[in-house]
Each structure stands twice: as C-alpha cells, then as structure tokens.
Amino acid sequence: MLTIKNLTANVDSKEILRGVDLDVKAGEVHAIMGPNGSGKSTLAHILSGRDGYEVTGGEILYKGQDLLRLETEERAQQGIFLAMQYPVELPGVNNMTFLRESMNAIRRSRHEAEIDAVSFMKLVREKAASVKFDQKLLKRSVNAGFSGGEKKRNEILQMAMLEPYLAILDETDSGLDIDALRTVADGVNLLRSPERSMIVVTHYQRLLEYIEPDHVHVLAGGRIIRSGGKELALELEAKGYGWLLEEAAA
Amino acid sequence: MNQQFKDYSQVVSQYIGNLPNDGGDWLVAQRSSAAERFTELGFPHAKLEAWKYTGIEGLLKQGFETLDKSPEFAEHAVLNQFLPEPVAGRLVFVDGVYQADLSTCDAVGITVGNLRSAMAASDRTVLEAIGSLSGVGDHGFAALNLATVHDGAVIRVAAKTSLEQPVELLHMATKSAEGQALRSRHLVMLETGASANLIERYVALDGVAYFNNLVCEISLAQGARLTHQRVQHESPKAYHLSDIHLGLQADARYHGINAAVGAAWSRTVIHNRFLDRGASCELDGIYLAGDGQLTDFHLDVDHAVPHCDSRESFKGILHGAGKAVFDGLIQVREQAQKSQAHLHNANLMLSRQAEIDTKPQLVILADDVQCSHGTTVGQLDPQAVFYLRSRGIDEQLARHLLCLGFASEVIDRFESETLRLQLTEVIRQQVRG
Structure with a gap:
C-alpha cells in the first residue's frame, strides 16, 4: 500500500525528517508514536500534500506510484485520507454539501456517476448513525461552533463516507475526553478492513487501547528509532520515551 | 465636462419643453425646480466626499441619451424572466417603458400601476408622494431623474392588508436600450398595519450599454411591514444608479435584502428616516465586482427619534481587478x-488587483444607546482551501465553495428560493478565485 524510503524533509530550512523508512501493507494498522517535535505531524502532512514542507530526499510509493508527484486532491481521489488534528471551520459551507461535493469529486475522478440526492441522504444518515455523529450537525456549517469531540467525529464521518484505502489519523485523540475517545475509536474500528490501511499518529498510548495496532513505530529526532508490535506501546506507556532516546543516542 | 454638462442641460430643458401642456403631466412644476437644481449642482465629482471613490467619467463618456422610443422585444424573452413562484402582483418595465399587458394584479387590498x-x-396621493422623501435631489443625477422622469411603478397596499405572496417589480433591458438613459421613479406606499413582500429585479437580455438612473421612495405607515428583495443583475456594460428613500412611521418594519451582481458601474444609496418611535430597519447586502466593474453601496441611516433599531450587514466579494x-x-x-444600531461590512478579496474602499461611520450624539460597527477585509483561508482539497475537491471548486x-x-x-439559486449560480459563474 505505502512504502516510505529514507525520507528527509525540511520546514523553514530546518531538517525535521532525517531518513524515515516505513512499509504499510493492505489491511494493516500502524501506530506512529513519539515525543513532541519528533516529526510525527510533519510526516502526516507530507503524506497528505500540505504546503510548507520541503522534501529533500527519499521517496514515497503509494500503490506503486510516486506519491509526491500528486496534488493534494489527487491523493484524496486515489484513496488517501487525513483525519486532522485541528479540523478547520468552514463558515457558510454546509456540512452536507461538503460531504456530497467531496464524494462526487472523488467519483468523477474515477469516472463513476455522481451520487444522486436520495442515495446520498440515505448513506449520510446511515454513516452518521454508525459513528454517532449528531444528525443535526449535518445541516450546519462544517465544524463551525462544533465542540472538539464533534469536530473529530466529523472527521471520522468523512472517512466513513469517502472510504479511503489509506487513512492517516493525526493526533485524533488530542483534546478528547475518554467517552469521546471511545466513540471515535469505535468509528475507526468499524472501518478496519483487509483492503484498508491506517496510520495512527499519537503521542499517548491511550488511543491504542481502543484502536489496536499491528505495528508500533517510535519516531524521534526525525527517524524511526524503534519498531515493534503492540506491546511496544505498553512499554512506552510504562517507561516513557527517555530510555529509547538514550539508547538511540548511544 | 463643461461641454457635456451643457449638452445635458440642453437635453433637460428640451425634454421639459416638449412635455404636453394639457395637464397630463402635473409634475411640470417639480420638473422645473429639479432642472434648476441640476443646473445648480452639476454632476457629482471626486471632491465630494460621497463620490470620492466612485468616478463617473466612464459614465459621462458614454453620453447616454433619453429617447422616447418603444422597445422591441420578444414577449417570451420577458416571460422567461418571471419568477416561477406565485405572485400577488407583477409590474413589468422593458427599457424603462411600462408593459401593461405583461403586468398583473389580482390580490385584494393592493393597487399596482405606473x-x-x-x-x-x-392622482393626488401620488402627486404629493413624489419627492416627499427624496426632495428635489441631493445630487445631480437625482435632480436629473425628477426633471426628466419617464415612468415608474406605483404600489399601494391598503391598511391592514397582509399579502402572503410577493409583488414582483421586473425591469428588463433589451437591445433597444443601447445608448439610452432610462429614468424611472418608483413609489411604494404601505398604509397602517399593511404587510407586503416586494421583489425588485433589474435584468438584461443582451450585453447592452445603457444607464439606469432610478429613484425609489418607500413609505411605511404606522405598524406597516415590508420585506424588500432587490437584485441588480444588469448587463455587464450597463450603468446603474439607485437612490432609495425610506420613511418609517411608528412601529414600522423594513427589511431590505440587496444583491448587486451585474453592471459595469453600479451605485445604490439607501437613505432611511425614522419618523416615529418603535420602527426598525434591517439592511442586508451582497455585492460582487470583477474585472472592469465598480460596485458601490452607500447607506445613510438617520436615527432622529428615540426607540428605533437598525441593523446593516453587507458582504462583498472582489475578484480580478474589481473595485467596490x-x-x-x-x-x-x-x-x-434607546436607539440600537449595528453595522457590519465584510469583504473577501480574491486577487491582488481588487480594491475596496470601505468606511463605516457612526455618529452618536445620544448617550443611552447600543451601537456597534465593524469592518473586515480578508482573503480565503489557505487552511480552509487545503481542508477541502484534502477531501478530493480541486482548488477551483474549493475556492468557489x-x-x-x-x-x-x-x-x-x-x-425567494429562485433568487437564492440564481445568485448562487451567478457567484459560481462569475467569481474566479
């Protein structure tokens, strides 16, 4: 699904990623953990094509093609989805319109027919119920005046509607209380499938209690310094990042 | 400028001179004083604060004339412009000329005519109402309008009549409007406790150049309510000037919703006078300006009596080399x-060449009032554009949304749902991010 080879990248001429390697196969869930400032969000943003990041070396292959050559919208059209740490408010843009325009943009890019209004309404109600997203919020402007939990649930709803092949969850747990975290995680778990891969970026192990990863990677100082199974997350929870950083420095 | 002014003055005196002298036009006295006023004021110029950013050189260069000629048009072209919603009455003007055959009014309690x-x-009521709110004219064009007014709508709603369906006032310009100065004057009068909804539209069939110089006087008697939906969607080569004068008696409520999306040059001035307590005036507006376009809104809300409320909210989208x-x-x-007055103006600038000159002014002499004003000028949020793109929407559509x-x-x-859809479509088509 996704192969990252020796990726290096700068932000404002400062080297943030210093050689990241990662291989994500279809159906796998990878957790990327690490201390603040380790480059986790930078990696998520580069995958989604956000401006402001300069890739200085290495490559990213998504389904065998060079991901970095694709525009942000082309990546989304080809099945990459980024659930954002800080979902943006879009005053005046109706949530339903937003979802429908997104779905249709993706369908058009795949030469599929646009979804008709009735089927869309049925689908959006069904998906909203499955991720426990308040139906009333569908009629409001995207994220405008939503609580932190509602914004994150809206991200998961979008993901459920767009059915990506590769979903990247950037600190989806930040700012959520335990109940909100659980509903968001339930929503994500519903979307797990053998065709869909996920990269879960998080600072804390907490989220991984609900979304069980197949692989855990620790990103520090712009490199993956340790990879392991889900037990690595537990070890980090118990011992913090300090020991790993020391080992890496040694 | 001087030569042009002389030409105009000559046209005005000729026009008045040619009017029938048999009493069919009892505006003669008012026309003459307006003509004098025009001679006194001349054309507006940049040294006048109200005209500082709204040049009229382009307008004068066109040398629009007032011709008393009948428009030539295909009826279906006008019918196509009618709103599909049922209406209580409809008044149609083509190239400024009243079309009795296309105008209707079946509802009880309302009189529409020209x-x-x-x-x-x-009609004495009409005679007395003309100029009662506007005066002879506070700038040259307004004086010119009264001096040479051709025709206009007269809408009267009887006391306590409540119209559920809107009244449509449609202005259409056709090819025969080319080079013409159209001067219409509308009167809207709601008697005590009457309630109505007026939809006023300016549309054009072709890319014709003309000058629509309008004055509209709206008086609301005690407790009357008017919702006024107004769309200026003139030809891209047209010039449009509207002076709207509102007079609100006790507990009257006026809500104006304005859109200015057409014309090469347009200016809408809304004067509101509160004449007694408890009245309310709400004004909303959206304007667009792109390459070669100038769009101007001037609001003048005068709280001269206690216990009245006003709210104004205007939004502008400027693209290309548009100016507002x-x-x-x-x-x-x-x-x-105990006045309440709140004013807000927000502008979205989509290009570096676009220009907005915005000036909210609150002049408060009373001490027990609630007033606020705010202005913003900004661009599309790049984060928002990215958010939409990350969901598969291309940049152009993202900016449109x-x-x-x-x-x-x-x-x-x-x-009107039709108007909402039409305006949305206009923005979709015209605004280039």
Whole structure:
C-alpha cells in the first residue's frame, strides 16, 4: 500500500525528517508514536500534500506510484485520507454539501456517476448513525461552533463516507475526553478492513487501547528509532520515551 | 465636462419643453425646480466626499441619451424572466417603458400601476408622494431623474392588508436600450398595519450599454411591514444608479435584502428616516465586482427619534481587478435615546488587483444607546482551501465553495428560493478565485 524510503524533509530550512523508512501493507494498522517535535505531524502532512514542507530526499510509493508527484486532491481521489488534528471551520459551507461535493469529486475522478440526492441522504444518515455523529450537525456549517469531540467525529464521518484505502489519523485523540475517545475509536474500528490501511499518529498510548495496532513505530529526532508490535506501546506507556532516546543516542 | 454638462442641460430643458401642456403631466412644476437644481449642482465629482471613490467619467463618456422610443422585444424573452413562484402582483418595465399587458394584479387590498397613468388620472396621493422623501435631489443625477422622469411603478397596499405572496417589480433591458438613459421613479406606499413582500429585479437580455438612473421612495405607515428583495443583475456594460428613500412611521418594519451582481458601474444609496418611535430597519447586502466593474453601496441611516433599531450587514466579494465602495453612515441624534444600531461590512478579496474602499461611520450624539460597527477585509483561508482539497475537491471548486459559504449568510436571507439559486449560480459563474 505505502512504502516510505529514507525520507528527509525540511520546514523553514530546518531538517525535521532525517531518513524515515516505513512499509504499510493492505489491511494493516500502524501506530506512529513519539515525543513532541519528533516529526510525527510533519510526516502526516507530507503524506497528505500540505504546503510548507520541503522534501529533500527519499521517496514515497503509494500503490506503486510516486506519491509526491500528486496534488493534494489527487491523493484524496486515489484513496488517501487525513483525519486532522485541528479540523478547520468552514463558515457558510454546509456540512452536507461538503460531504456530497467531496464524494462526487472523488467519483468523477474515477469516472463513476455522481451520487444522486436520495442515495446520498440515505448513506449520510446511515454513516452518521454508525459513528454517532449528531444528525443535526449535518445541516450546519462544517465544524463551525462544533465542540472538539464533534469536530473529530466529523472527521471520522468523512472517512466513513469517502472510504479511503489509506487513512492517516493525526493526533485524533488530542483534546478528547475518554467517552469521546471511545466513540471515535469505535468509528475507526468499524472501518478496519483487509483492503484498508491506517496510520495512527499519537503521542499517548491511550488511543491504542481502543484502536489496536499491528505495528508500533517510535519516531524521534526525525527517524524511526524503534519498531515493534503492540506491546511496544505498553512499554512506552510504562517507561516513557527517555530510555529509547538514550539508547538511540548511544 | 463643461461641454457635456451643457449638452445635458440642453437635453433637460428640451425634454421639459416638449412635455404636453394639457395637464397630463402635473409634475411640470417639480420638473422645473429639479432642472434648476441640476443646473445648480452639476454632476457629482471626486471632491465630494460621497463620490470620492466612485468616478463617473466612464459614465459621462458614454453620453447616454433619453429617447422616447418603444422597445422591441420578444414577449417570451420577458416571460422567461418571471419568477416561477406565485405572485400577488407583477409590474413589468422593458427599457424603462411600462408593459401593461405583461403586468398583473389580482390580490385584494393592493393597487399596482405606473406613474404615467397616475399622472393622467391626476392622482393626488401620488402627486404629493413624489419627492416627499427624496426632495428635489441631493445630487445631480437625482435632480436629473425628477426633471426628466419617464415612468415608474406605483404600489399601494391598503391598511391592514397582509399579502402572503410577493409583488414582483421586473425591469428588463433589451437591445433597444443601447445608448439610452432610462429614468424611472418608483413609489411604494404601505398604509397602517399593511404587510407586503416586494421583489425588485433589474435584468438584461443582451450585453447592452445603457444607464439606469432610478429613484425609489418607500413609505411605511404606522405598524406597516415590508420585506424588500432587490437584485441588480444588469448587463455587464450597463450603468446603474439607485437612490432609495425610506420613511418609517411608528412601529414600522423594513427589511431590505440587496444583491448587486451585474453592471459595469453600479451605485445604490439607501437613505432611511425614522419618523416615529418603535420602527426598525434591517439592511442586508451582497455585492460582487470583477474585472472592469465598480460596485458601490452607500447607506445613510438617520436615527432622529428615540426607540428605533437598525441593523446593516453587507458582504462583498472582489475578484480580478474589481473595485467596490462601501460607505455606511449611521447617525444617532441627541434626542434619539434607546436607539440600537449595528453595522457590519465584510469583504473577501480574491486577487491582488481588487480594491475596496470601505468606511463605516457612526455618529452618536445620544448617550443611552447600543451601537456597534465593524469592518473586515480578508482573503480565503489557505487552511480552509487545503481542508477541502484534502477531501478530493480541486482548488477551483474549493475556492468557489468557500466564496459561496461567505456569501450564503446574505443569500440565505432572500426568501425567494429562485433568487437564492440564481445568485448562487451567478457567484459560481462569475467569481474566479
């Protein structure tokens, strides 16, 4: 699904990623953990094509093609989805319109027919119920005046509607209380499938209690310094990042 | 300029001179004083504060003339412009000429007609109402309008009549409007406790150049309510000038929802006078300006009596080399205690070449009032554009959706679904991110 080879990248001429390697196969869930400032969000943003990041070396292959050559919208059209740490408010843009325009943009890019209004309404109600997203919020402007939990649930709803092949969850747990975290995680778990891969970026192990990863990677100082199974997350929870950083420095 | 002014003055005196002398036009006295006023004022110029950013050189260069000629048009072209919603009445003007055959009114308690017929019938109410709110004219074009007015709509709603369906006032310009100065004057009068909804539209069939110079006087008697949806969607080569004068008696409520999306040059001035306590005036507006376009809104809300409320909310989208002018003046006079006045103007700039000159002005002389004003000038949020793109929407559509989102707050206030859809479509087509 996704192969990252020796990726290096700068932000404002400062080297943030210093050689990241990662291989994500279809159906796998990878957790990327690490201390603040380790480059986790930078990696998520580069995958989604956000401006402001300069890739200085290495490559990213998504389904065998060079991901970095694709525009942000082309990546989304080809099945990459980024659930954002800080979902943006879009005053005046109706949530339903937003979802429908997104779905249709993706369908058009795949030469599929646009979804008709009735089927869309049925689908959006069904998906909203499955991720426990308040139906009333569908009629409001995207994220405008939503609580932190509602914004994150809206991200998961979008993901459920767009059915990506590769979903990247950037600190989806930040700012959520335990109940909100659980509903968001339930929503994500519903979307797990053998065709869909996920990269879960998080600072804390907490989220991984609900979304069980197949692989855990620790990103520090712009490199993956340790990879392991889900037990690595537990070890980090118990011992913090300090020991790993020391080992890496040694 | 001087030569042009002489030409215009000559045209005006000729026009008045040629009017029938048989009493069919009892505006003669008013026309003459307006002509004098025009000679006195001349054309507006940049040294006048109200015209500082709204040049008229292009307008004068066109040398528009007033010709009393009948428009040539295909009836279906006009019918196509009718709103599909059922209406209580409809008044149609083509190239400024009243079309009795296309105008209708079946509802009880409302009289619609045209100014010329009212003049022919020596209707005293109409005679007294002309100029009662506007005066002879506070700038040259307004004086010119009164001096040479051709025709216009007269809409009267009887006391306690409540019209559920809107009244449509449609102006259409056709090819035969080319080079013409159209001068219409509308009167809207709601008697005590009457309630109505007026949809006033300016549309054009072709890319014709003409000058629509309008004055509209609206008086609301005690407790009357008017919702006024107004769309300026003139030809891209047209010039449009509207002076709207509102007079609100006790507990009257006026809500104006304005859109200015057409014309090469347009200026809309809304004067509101509160004449007694408890009245309310709400004004919403959306304007667009792109390459070669200038769009101007001037508001003049005068709180001269206590216990009245006003709210103004205008939004502008400027793209290409478009230029807009917004001037919102609210005066709260010394005796106007317990006034509430809130003014907001927001502008979205989509290009570096676009220009906005915005000036909110609050002049408050009373001390027990609630007033606020705010202005913003900004660009599309790159984070928002990215957010939409990350969901598969290409950049152009993303920018369109965000522009529509910006405008929707005003567009959603139009009660007519057709108008909401039309305006959304205009923004979709015209606004280039």
